[in-house]
Amino acid sequence: MEIGSVVLITGCNSGIGAALARKFYSETELRVVITARAKSIAALRGSFKESERFLIRELDITNDDNIAALAAEVFLRWRRIDILVNNAGICYRSVVEHMDEESELNQLRTNYLGPMSLIRAVLPAMRERGFGHIINISSVSGMVAMPTMGSYSASKAALQSASEALWYELKPFGVKISIVQPGFVNSRSFQNVYLSKKARLSETLEAPYSVYYSSFSKFVERLMHMSHATPDRIANRIMKLVHQKNPPLWVPVSADANLFNILRRVLPKGIFHTLMFKMLPNPMAWSPQAPIMPGLSKDT
Numbered sequence: 001m002e003i004g005s006v007v008l009i010t011g012c013n014s015g016i017g018a019a020l021a022r023k024f025y026s027e028t029e030l031r032v033v034i035t036a037r038a039k040s041i042a043a044l045r046g047s048f049k050e051s052e053r054f055l056i057r058e059l060d061i062t063n064d065d066n067i068a069a070l071a072a073e074v075f076l077r078w079r080r081i082d083i084l085v086n087n088a089g090i091c092y093r094s095v096v097e098h099m100d101e102e103s104e105l106n107q108l109r110t111n112y113l114g115p116m117s118l119i120r121a122v123l124p125a126m127r128e129r130g131f132g133h134i135i136n137i138s139s140v141s142g143m144v145a146m147p148t149m150g151s152y153s154a155s156k157a158a159l160q161s162a163s164e165a166l167w168y169e170l171k172p173f174g175v176k177i178s179i180v181q182p183g184f185v186n187s188r189s190f191q192n193v194y195l196s197k198k199a200r201l202s203e204t205l206e207a208p209y210s211v212y213y214s215s216f217s218k219f220v221e222r223l224m225h226m227s228h229a230t231p232d233r234i235a236n237r238i239m240k241l242v243h244q245k246n247p248p249l250w251v252p253v254s255a256d257a258n259l260f261n262i263l264r265r266v267l268p269k270g271i272f273h274t275l276m277f278k279m280l281p282n283p284m285a286w287s288p289q290a291p292i293m294p295g296l297s298k299d300t
């Protein structure tokens with residue numbers, strides 16, 4: 001990457017985005033724009049010192065006016081954006097039956113439609129210069145769907161499919177695209193999960209899917225705590241990607257992401273799904289009518 005390259009990152013107030021912002025803060029030969037929603041911008045300004053080369057700006061990825069205004073400001077100031085990191089994302093934890101249209105749209109707007117709008121805002125300039133790298137932070141959930149995370153998986157799968165199409169569309173213009181797939185990350189991000197109205201109710205009431213929420217949330221939390229992948233490590237991998245001359249399209253970035261990637265490719269689908277089902281914490285006990293798997297109690 002050449003001196004003076006311009007980097008734009010979304011969702012920088014926590015997790016992977018914050019770790020990435022810290023890395024770019026010390027890459028003093030680059031010009032960087034870190035962004036956060038209005039509610040987080042004060043905290044972000046408290047963590048980083050703005051300078052001629054390091055800007056802190058408000059950006060809600062679901063707001064097209066916001067996107068257009070920010071892109072216009074950066075192009076006016078520096079005339080280019082070389083690297084876009086679409087990191088901002090949210091995760092609904094709700095079974096499909098409990099999702100409603102508003103929640104579905106919120107999930108899609110943040111994880112798919114917003115990043116697509118931002119790509120459309122920066123792409124013409126990248127294409128005209130014949131240079132640029134778009135990095136979309138997806139998830140292992142984009143390749144493997146899990147109970148209570150169907151909507152999240154669908155949004156990441158959509159992001160991945162469009163990114164794959166972009167790889168072909170942009171190759172002739174010299175613009176690169178990468179899909180980064182973290183698996184379980186050891187961070188506090190599970191505290192940021194969104195719940196639909198019905199999912200919230202089922203968490204507190206005794207309802208048909210209540211055990212799904214308690215069992216699966218504990219399971220995911222445990223896997224995240226056990227994971228060696230931290231936001232800092234993911235950010236290190238992204239920094240390596242940024243400096244690579246020929247960055248790959250698919251970038252699984254944790255041991256579990258690599259494992260799922262291999263299993264998904266080599267195992268027949270029927271075997272893969274049976275294996276995944278068996279890895280869940282006693283799923284047959286999730287339905288009040290269902291028998292408990294031998295040797296396992298209902299609250300395992």
Ligand SMILES: NC(=O)c1ccc[n+]([C@@H]2O[C@H](COP(=O)([O-])OP(=O)(O)OC[C@H]3O[C@@H](n4cnc5c(N)ncnc54)[C@H](OP(=O)(O)O)[C@@H]3O)[C@@H](O)[C@H]2O)c1
Nearest residue numbers: 011013014015016037040060061087088089139182185189
């Ligand atoms: N943590 C994991 O286990 C994991 C695994 C695989 C993939 N990922 C992906 O990695 C990315 C970063 O997640 P994380 O783990 O670092 O979680 P996180 O700490 O919750 O960070 C997500 C960031 O996105 C921002 N954001 C949410 N909605 C936004 C919007 N409408 N406009 C702009 N920013 C918005 C949040 O900002 P606010 O401060 O304003 O809320 C927050 O800073 C996400 O795309 C996520 O799906 C995470």
